[in-house]
Amino acid sequence: MRRLKKNYILKKQTTKIKTSNDKKKTQNTKRTSTSKTLIAKKPGIKSYQKLPIVCDVDTLRTLIRKKTVRVVDVRKTEDYKKGHISTAVSLPLAQIISNDTPEQIIQILENIGVSDKIPVVVYDDTFGALAARVAWTFQYVGHENTSLLEMTFTNWKDLGLEIEKKNNIFAKTKHTLKINPSIFADAKYVESIQNDQNTVLVDSRERLNFLTEHIPNAKNIPYTMLGSDNSILRPTNDLKRFIENRGIKKDSEIITYCGSVGTLSGLAFYALKLAGIKDVKLYSKSFKDWKALGKPKTEFKDANYWDLSAE
Amino acid sequence: MKAEHKKKSFTRPDEKWGLEKETENFANQVKSYRQEKISDDNFRRFRLQHGAYGSRLRPDYSMIRIKIPSGEITPKQLEKIADLSESFSIGSAHVSTRQNIQLHWVQLEDVSEVMRGLVEVGLTTREACGNTVRNVMCSHFSGVCSEEIFDATPYSKAIAKFFLRNPISQNLPRKFKINFGCCDKHGLVRIADIGLIPAIQDGRRGFRIYLGGGLGAASFIGHLLEDFTPEEQLLSTCMATIRIFDRHGNRENMARNRMRYLVNEMGWEKFQKLILKERTILYMTTSESTRDLFSVHQFSHNLISNSILHKMKSNHKLPIVNESISIDSSSYTRWLHTNTVEQKQQGYYTVFVTLGAGDITSNQLKSLATIIQDFSLEGVARNTPQQNFAIRYVHYTDLSKVYKKLHTTGLSNSGALTITSAVGCSGTTSCNLAITNSHRLAKEVQSKLLELGFDVDDSLRTSTIKISGCPNSCGQHEIATIGFFGGATRIGNTMAPVYTMLFGGRSDKDSKLGKPVMRVPAKRVIEVIQKIVELYKQEKNSEPLDLWLDHVVNGNGPATIKNLEDIKTHLTPIVQLPPSEESPTSYQDYGNDVKFIAKTARGECAA
Numbered sequence: 067m068r069r070l071k072k073n074y075i076l077k078k079q080t081t082k083i084k085t086s087n088d089k090k091k092t093q094n095t096k097r098t099s100t101s102k103t104l105i106a107k108k109p110g111i112k113s114y115q116k117l118p119i120v121c122d123v124d125t126l127r128t129l130i131r132k133k134t135v136r137v138v139d140v141r142k143t144e145d146y147k148k149g150h151i152s153t154a155v156s157l158p159l160a161q162i163i164s165n166d167t168p169e170q171i172i173q174i175l176e177n178i179g180v181s182d183k184i185p186v187v188v189y190d191d192t193f194g195a196l197a198a199r200v201a202w203t204f205q206y207v208g209h210e211n212t213s214l215l216e217m218t219f220t221n222w223k224d225l226g227l228e229i230e231k232k233n234n235i236f237a238k239t240k241h242t243l244k245i246n247p248s249i250f251a252d253a254k255y256v257e258s259i260q261n262d263q264n265t266v267l268v269d270s271r272e273r274l275n276f277l278t279e280h281i282p283n284a285k286n287i288p289y290t291m292l293g294s295d296n297s298i299l300r301p302t303n304d305l306k307r308f309i310e311n312r313g314i315k316k317d318s319e320i321i322t323y324c325g326s327v328g329t330l331s332g333l334a335f336y337a338l339k340l341a342g343i344k345d346v347k348l349y350s351k352s353f354k355d356w357k358a359l360g361k362p363k364t365e366f367k368d369a370n371y372w373d374l375s376a377e
Numbered sequence: 378m379k380a381e382h383k384k385k386s387f388t389r390p391d392e393k394w395g396l397e398k399e400t401e402n403f404a405n406q407v408k409s410y411r412q413e414k415i416s417d418d419n420f421r422r423f424r425l426q427h428g429a430y431g432s433r434l435r436p437d438y439s440m441i442r443i444k445i446p447s448g449e450i451t452p453k454q455l456e457k458i459a460d461l462s463e464s465f466s467i468g469s470a471h472v473s474t475r476q477n478i479q480l481h482w483v484q485l486e487d488v489s490e491v492m493r494g495l496v497e498v499g500l501t502t503r504e505a506c507g508n509t510v511r512n513v514m515c516s517h518f519s520g521v522c523s524e525e526i527f528d529a530t531p532y533s534k535a536i537a538k539f540f541l542r543n544p545i546s547q548n549l550p551r552k553f554k555i556n557f558g559c560c561d562k563h564g565l566v567r568i569a570d571i572g573l574i575p576a577i578q579d580g581r582r583g584f585r586i587y588l589g590g591g592l593g594a595a596s597f598i599g600h601l602l603e604d605f606t607p608e609e610q611l612l613s614t615c616m617a618t619i620r621i622f623d624r625h626g627n628r629e630n631m632a633r634n635r636m637r638y639l640v641n642e643m644g645w646e647k648f649q650k651l652i653l654k655e656r657t658i659l660y661m662t663t664s665e666s667t668r669d670l671f672s673v674h675q676f677s678h679n680l681i682s683n684s685i686l687h688k689m690k691s692n693h694k695l696p697i698v699n700e701s702i703s704i705d706s707s708s709y710t711r712w713l714h715t716n717t718v719e720q721k722q723q724g725y726y727t728v729f730v731t732l733g734a735g736d737i738t739s740n741q742l743k744s745l746a747t748i749i750q751d752f753s754l755e756g757v758a759r760n761t762p763q764q765n766f767a768i769r770y771v772h773y774t775d776l777s778k779v780y781k782k783l784h785t786t787g788l789s790n791s792g793a794l795t796i797t798s799a800v801g802c803s804g805t806t807s808c809n810l811a812i813t814n815s816h817r818l819a820k821e822v823q824s825k826l827l828e829l830g831f832d833v834d835d836s837l838r839t840s841t842i843k844i845s846g847c848p849n850s851c852g853q854h855e856i857a858t859i860g861f862f863g864g865a866t867r868i869g870n871t872m873a874p875v876y877t878m879l880f881g882g883r884s885d886k887d888s889k890l891g892k893p894v895m896r897v898p899a900k901r902v903i904e905v906i907q908k909i910v911e912l913y914k915q916e917k918n919s920e921p922l923d924l925w926l927d928h929v930v931n932g933n934g935p936a937t938i939k940n941l942e943d944i945k946t947h948l949t950p951i952v953q954l955p956p957s958e959e960s961p962t963s964y965q966d967y968g969n970d971v972k973f974i975a976k977t978a979r980g981e982c983a984a
Binding site: 272273274277286288290291295307308311312313366367368369370371372373374375376377 | 432460738807
């Protein structure tokens, strides 16, 4: 996981912000088009916008101004304290991982003031992988209207967008628990579909880790393929092409997994969604769990590929 | 980051070698192959023609070989390769011994994506492998070498351009290599199918052309075609050679189908006559429009002209890079001494970036790109057959800054121009043919010799160590002072990785192939190298190590060690292994903690 700390390079000059924003707009036309439609509501009741998989900067800024969004910062608490996106609440990934029963997650949502319909936008500073894992968890327990911010906190900051330091707390709310089993997989499930023609198991770790050992029949789509310098996920057409090149059909069921807690594979989960795959599941406990259960692995020991690394 | 005194470098437009449509074509061919619409053999031929090798025992992964014509690469291209490696390969790139840059373990399905990225910055993988004209090399000193007569770079690129995708080189009996040198010392001109050194006769530009050299299971040194080949005969000479090879080369026996075998079997005189005759015909029958495709001018307008160089201030002194230093010298002094060369342009230096067996991470590639942009007047770098990078046209006032920048990114190792900079092919890290992990061994040798301070010892400076993982010569072991090629031997009742050691190879005007001396277990190679140096020191010789070894090879050693038998007597105790039960690791290869097994698959060089 040596590239987890990747620093994104964005132009810092204020003069360039405009161009860079403009470019984003064109790049994301497809993503924003759906996000503009407001859900019709009875007068007097707040109407909430249904967000797409990835939320672009302009949409988020508008929602923040209108106060109709809950922004979730999943970085460490100390990073949050140094500055975060306006109105964001702090919810470090570790809290989600250590309280992972659906009931506990619902409680967390209620504590940060998330009711059933309010749009939630999650961000991190780890190329989207931590945010993806948290977003997936919310969607799993029934908060469907969850979206990933298109960029990392560093990107946001470098663009000179709104940042604040105050610790945001929102009034406790109620949230319904409605498990979505269609996006979840565990070891037992993975085992049951291993010889299924229409199911593809995707390992999203880096190439050398994959070559060393992986779940039998898994295909490798390293997370490093998924993002670009200033966007946590590449343009949809790129992602579609990667999938198509691999001969994966759109109507396949895909299960993603990675090394331990489902972060890298969380990002892959959303990349596949964005590429138009309907049926994607996350094996959130991933390869660590698989190995702990003593399940079979495919290993490749006939080449010294690790010695090619210059590190 | 910008140095204060002047505009540092030009932004060179990327040359256009790649073609967008070839990337789509490749993606489609992969799909057809996966759907079993193309046979294995046909697909392999296609894949190789487009620069993708099958990886070790895993044809579903590729090694992508990016051609860097004349080794010249722009910062933008380096950044792109960094991104592509990070996304689709293993986060490192690898400089080859023929000025290519290789990306390993790329999934076959992603090769077209890598190609797409390369085309964006003008690069290509087309004809980087397969039976065609491979990357055309040019000495990394061309243009800055104090002994060259003129800069061969534009000629080298024009030849590369002319033959790329040219119908006459699409289905040769075997691969074909063209190397340009700058002077008698630099460039691998006598171990190529065609090797060329700039020359001038009666005020006319031209070349001295060597034909039929090459390293491999059987190696040959190239023959001089004629005293002088004028510039206007350059194209027809190259065309004639390729056509004669195409017509007469052996298409039956894959192990003996390089042009050097044809020359050897036919005899040099007969071959020479054929070439000269073919050339006359070609010279008379090549149409104007074909000749126009060979455009030296297209590549010569980029050259740095003297008028833009910064004059030295009269009260300034150039840094002294040639003073002798010791292991206690500061690391900067050590680096200056072993990694920089004065150019013929006064006040400018060529700076070498030491890599380990050619490996460089994506992050390092990006830093390197910035350093080139900021400090090289020509705004490009070259990669070298010693698997390093050369940053040229660095002003003397910037040397310490360049060092600091390189240091921050872990690229400031000393010894690039010394015996410590060991060459190693990819070996068992990715190659089907490899028997041993030559790649790791080269890195181990380098770090051990640097630790011992061999780089500061000027008597060792002109010597080289080169290591291949099998008898084929990608690691160019036959032109090394001390060369090694990998194999497997049963010692007692246990298989062990062993290297055949060769002495006395060199690759200048007086090129010589190394002579096999003895076999050395992989885990004893470093000790043996140390012992050779120790023996050399004991002989109290005033000549450098490479000349001393040459005398020993020829049986006229100047002191107590007279010949190879004498030196073998001293080395034999070191190569003896204890029984495998006592020391199992002695029988393992580098990078493995299990029993050594020699595993290879079909090579693809000759597909």
